[in-house]
Structure formats: C-alpha cells, structure tokens
Amino acid sequence: MNLISLSAFDLSIAALLVVGLAISTTLLGLGLGRQLVIAAIRTTLQLLLVGFILKFLFDNLHLGWMSLVASIMLVAAGYEVMQRQKHRFRGVWGYGMGTFSMFISSFSLTLFALMVIIGNEPWYQPQYAIPLLGMMLGNTMSGISLGLDRLTQSAKQQRTAIEARLMLGHSWSQAVSMIRSDSMRVGMIPMINAMAAAGLVSLPGMMTGQILAGSPPLEAVKYQILIMFLITVGTGFGTMVAVWLGARRLFDERHRLRLERLMTKE
C-alpha cells in the first residue's frame, strides 16, 4: 500500500476553504454560515470518534465488541428512518417497523456476505464487517424511509378511495394494493438508478476509496460490484418488508382503515 498520510496541516487547508465558503454565504445573506460551521465541526468530531472506535475494534478483535457496535448502528438507522417520516406510526411500530425490516434485510445479508461470499477468518473482522454493514444500513435506510413515507402519505390522501374499496367488499390487501406497489417502487428505484449510472456518471465512494488507498482498480471494481448487488438486494427486500408491514398496520383485524394510528410530525 502506498497511501500518502494526511497531516493536520493538510486538513487545516481544507477547513480554511470551508470557512471561506461560510464567510461568503454570510456576506450573501443566505443565513447558512452558522449551520455550515456546525456541520463541519460535527463531521470532524463524529468521524474522529468513529476512527477511534474502529481503531479500538481492530486492536481488540472480539465478537462481543463487534455485536455491540453493529447493534448501535442498527438502532441509529432505525431512529433515522422514524425521523424521516412525515406521518409515522404511533407507539413501538413507528420505530420497530423500520428497524425490524433493516434487521432482517441488511443485517442478515451482511452476515451472509461476510460468512459465505468474502469468507474472512474470522468472519467478523471489523475491517470488512463495519464498512459493509454501514453501507448496507445507510442505503436500506433510505429505501425504507422513502417507501414508508410514500405509503403513509398516499393512504392519507387516498383515504376515500381505499374506503370505497372496503365498502365494496375488497380485503385490506386489495384496497391498498396500488399504494403498496407504488411505495415499494419508490423505495427501490434510487438503487436501480444507482446501479445503472455506476461508473458512467459517478465513481462509487467505496471504489474510489480503495483506489486511493492503492488497491488495483480491478480488485476495487469487483468489490464495488459485490457491494452494489448486496445493497440492491438489501434495500429491495427491506423496503418490501417495511412497506408490507406498514400497509398491514394501516388496517385492523376487521379490515378497517385506521389512520389514527399515524401521527403527523409538526
């Protein structure tokens, strides 16, 4: 590996550029200066923290530590999904639906990739496990958020049409079928687009990183392909599960549309 190490001075130059941008936006009266500086500071602190955590994990290889970090990542992703909903489900469902869907898609797929495809020894080597899980969760999270958001918004807007179908003796599943398919599609399309555009429009981040770190480009490409496939599958199944659960939760056991189970973010 022929990685050029960045010095504190190198980073300071980049930071000065950010300060420059902040001053310019303030002069233009965009009111973004403060936000920009705070965000930049957060990035620095959060990434440094992650760096220390990763360093710790690398030095103390243990399944227990790995599980702890992985659980924290999952919990944070679940919280983020909930935060992104305009209308979210009340009670434990609001949080649980996204988290559960990510658990059975991203989590299990990451495990599968580590154990079967990559086949590292031991499989929970943090060097592979953490970035992989991070990418999986990050993308699945977006898909699930989009899907659920579309589902609940459409249900609110199309309430009378859903109930008209119920009145005609359609089951909950028939009554919500169009909205459900539509929401699943919305959650999955960004990933399909990303696959279609990969390499032509943008170089995916992980591949870029590997190449910067000195990996042979073709090795980086193979990893990137693997990641794209895994992310697509994870996002796809995660979105399908989350939207299906959400659609079911909109109705009770007597197939009544229960919109009061949603609460709207102020």
Add this chain to the structure above:
Amino acid sequence: MLEPGACLLLSGPSGSGKSRMLRAIADLDPHEGQVLLDGEVCDELAPAQWRQQVGMLAAESAWWEERVGAHFSAPVDEALLHSLGFDQQVLEWELARCSTGEKQRLALLRLLNNRPKVLLLDEPTASLDPNNVARVEQVILDYMHTTQAAAIWVSHDPKQIKRVASCHMVIQNQAIHEVAL
C-alpha cells in the same frame, strides 16, 4: 330489526352521526354493539364478506382506476346499466371527465352490481337533478323489491322521505327515535 325489503329513512341535523352510524353498520369504524344479518353476527363473518352483503354508498363517490369499467369485479348487469340511464359505452369513460352526478349514479351501479342484501345509502341523490333523482329512487326501490334487500337511507328531503320510506327515524341530541311518516 329491519325486515327484508324495508326502507328505513334516517335524518337529523348534520354532525348528529348519521354517516357514522352507517359506517359502524358497514364495520368501517370500531364500534360498540352488535349487528346481525339473517341471524349471523358481523364479527363472525370475514370483513370482506360482511361488506359485500351490507353494501354502503358513501355521500361522495371515490374511484381509483382511470376508467369506469375497471372498478367492476363482476360483469355489469345490462338491465341495471340501462335503468340508470347508461349504456355499455360508459364502461370506457374516463372518470376525470364524469360529472359529480354521473359519478354518483355510477357509484350506485357499482354497489348494486355486487348484489348486497342490505343497502346503506348516504344521501344517494344529493347531487342529482330532479329527473335523475326520480330515476335513482326508482332503481333503488326496484332493486329492493326484486331482491328483498333492506335499506337504511339517509335523506333530508321530506318529500323523498314520503316517497320511499317504510319507516322514519331521527337522530338528535345523541338519541334516535322513530317518527310517524
């Protein structure tokens, strides 16, 4: 207790709960009390099965496909179609081009085509012109007569009540009482 073929007219000030009552009978909202159809309790039938037999017509019709025909699950009854003033052509119509009155008549067609045993009608003639009011009333009464279906019909029009009701009840101040026709 509503006998086969009977038509219960329901009236009362707006906000008194007429629609809520119909919705509860159609089992669209959680409710207390029990509703029975031919001795069978609502809770013991599958929800879809219950609503096929206890069919509700909402005050405002709602549609989910682009064309009229796509909303029918069973072949459309020719005679019914004609009696409401339409022909086969109507199934190809786009809903975006239908008037409120046309949609209301089509919603009734959609409901009756399911052959429900009980009709829950929430102001079924509210947005119709006088000709069509008479036509729709006749179609509903004919349907009830031939199938022995019962109806609960929400209406504000005293003349309509006289024309179609076999009994009349008023909801007021959270109570329901029968009034003479």
